[in-house]
Amino acid sequence: MNIIGASGHGKVIVDILQCCKVEISGIWDDNEQVKVFMGFPVRGTIKDCIQARPADLIIAVGRNDIRKKIAEQFNATVFGKAIHPSAVLSRDVITGVGTVVMANGTINVGSKIGKHVIINTHASIDHDCIIRDYVHISPQAGLAGNVEVGEGTHIGIGASIIQGIKIGKWCTIGAGTVVIKDVPDGTTVVGNPGRIIKP
Numbered sequence: 001m002n003i004i005g006a007s008g009h010g011k012v013i014v015d016i017l018q019c020c021k022v023e024i025s026g027i028w029d030d031n032e033q034v035k036v037f038m039g040f041p042v043r044g045t046i047k048d049c050i051q052a053r054p055a056d057l058i059i060a061v062g063r064n065d066i067r068k069k070i071a072e073q074f075n076a077t078v079f080g081k082a083i084h085p086s087a088v089l090s091r092d093v094i095t096g097v098g099t100v101v102m103a104n105g106t107i108n109v110g111s112k113i114g115k116h117v118i119i120n121t122h123a124s125i126d127h128d129c130i131i132r133d134y135v136h137i138s139p140q141a142g143l144a145g146n147v148e149v150g151e152g153t154h155i156g157i158g159a160s161i162i163q164g165i166k167i168g169k170w171c172t173i174g175a176g177t178v179v180i181k182d183v184p185d186g187t188t189v190v191g192n193p194g195r196i197i198k199p
Contacts, residue, residue, distance in 0.1 A: 001017055001022050001023065001024055001058060001080055001082075002024075002025050002026050002027075002028065002043075002049065002054040002056060002057045002058070003017075003024065003026075003027050003028070003057075003058050003060050004027075004028045004029070004046055004049055004057065004058070004059045004060060004061065004070060005027075005028075005029060005059065005060030005061045006027050006028075006029035006031060006034045006037040006042055007029075007060075008062075009060045009061060009062045009118075010027065010029075010037065010038070010060035011038060012060075012100075012102060012121075013058055013060040013082050013100060014037075014038045014040070016082045016083070016084045016100065016102065016103075017058075017082055019084060019085050020082070020083070020085060022082075024040050025054065026040060026041055026042070026043035026054075027040050027041065027042045027043065028042065028043055028044055028045065028046055028048065028049035029042055029045070029046070030045050030046055032045065046070060050073050050074065053074070053075075053078065054078065055078060056078065056079075056080045057074065057078045057079055057080065057098075058079065058080055058081075058082055058098060058100065059071055059079075059116060060100075062118065062136065064134045064135065064136055064152045064154060064170075065134075065152065065170075067116050068133070068134045068152065071098060071116050071134075076097050076115070077097075079098040079115070080097070080098070081095060081097065081098065081099050081100065082100040082101070083095070083100070083101040084101060084102050084103045084104075084105070086103045086104050087101040087102070087103065087104065087105040087106070087107075088105070088106045088107070089101065089106075089107045090107060090108050090109040090110070091109075092109060092110065093107045093108075093109070093110075093111050093112075093113065094111075094112045094113065095107075095113040095117070096113060096115030096116070096117065097115045098115050098116035098117075099113055099114070099115060099116060099117040099118075099119070100117075100118055100119065101119040102119065102120050102121045102123075102139075103121050103122070104121060104122045105119040105120065105121065105122065105123050105124075105125075106123070106124045106125065107119065107125045107129075108125060108126045108127045108145075109127050109128070110127050110129075111125055111126075111127065111128060111129040111130070111131070112129075112130050112131070113125075113131045114131055114132045114133035114134070114135065114151070115133045115134075116133055116134050117131055117133065117136070117137070118135070118136040118137065119131075119137050120136070120137060120138050120139045120141075121139040121140070122139055122140045123137040123138065123139060123140065123141045123142070124142045124143065125137065125143045125147075126142075126143060126145040126147075126163075127145040128145055128146045129143050129145065129146065129148070129149070130147075130148045130149070131149050132148075132150050132151040132152075132153075132169070133151050133152075134151055134152045135149050135150075135151070135152065135153050135154070135155070136153075136154045136155065137149075137155045138154070138155055138156050138157040138158075138159070138175070139157050139158075140157060140158045141155045141156065141157065141158060141159045141161075142160050142161070143155075143161045144162050144163035144165075145163045145164075146163055146164045147161050147163065147164070147165050147166075147167070148165075148166045148167065149167045150167055150168045150169035150170070150171065150185065151170065152169055152170040153167055153168070153169065153170060153171040153172070153173070154171070154172050154173065155167075155173045156172070156173050156174045156175035156176070156177060157175045158175055158176045159173045159174070159175065159176060159177045159178070159179065160177075160178045160179070161173070161179045162178075162179065165179055165180070165181070165182055165183070166182045166183070167179065167182070167183040168182075168183055168184050168185035168186065168187065169185045169186065170185060171183050171184075171185065171186060171187050171189065172187075172189070172198075173188075173189050173194070174188065174189065174190035174191070174194075176192070177189055177190050177191060177192065178191075178192040178193050178194055179193075179194045180193045180194065181193075181194070183196075184196075
């Protein structure tokens with residue numbers, strides 16, 4: 001597996017792949033000062049990776065918009081997945097290409113996870129949720145059943161989303177926020193109960 005990203009998120013992906021006994025072929029990053037990362041050679045920049053077209057790839061970039069921009073430069077078939085052995089996924093859960101599920105993440109029955117999604121450490125997604133492409137669910141965030149999260153949205157650390165909520169595209173849900181109402185596209189929501197601070 002090849003990894004784009006030689007920073008904190010990349011460290012977690014390396015660890016997941018090592019736990020899964022997946023061979024790491026190389027790391028790619030635009031910081032040309034970094035030659036070795038977590039003991040693996042940095043083979044070149046993201047542009048070099050695009051030209052090399054490796055057969056298996058994970059984008060280890062936490063920012064949703066940048067992850068999307070990089071992903072769109074590749075054919076979808078090159079992307080793998082990284083799911084930590086301690087993660088718990090119901091047997092019928094669907095996960096898209098490029099998606100990562102970190103240690104102790106939980107995804108319950110009937111849920112559908114899009115491509116290039118990050119389900120971070122101890123995040124909990126209950127039954128029948130729909131998580132669209134390029135979403136990041138931060139550590140210890142909890143989604144009750146039948147929650148829908150639109151493309152590119154970031155759910156902050158420790159946020160709680162009650163059942164049946166629809167969160168729009170490219171939203172930011174602040175750390176510790178409790179969401180009890182639907183959230184329109186492109187908004188920032190903070191607090192308990194959550195309130196929109198940036199329309």
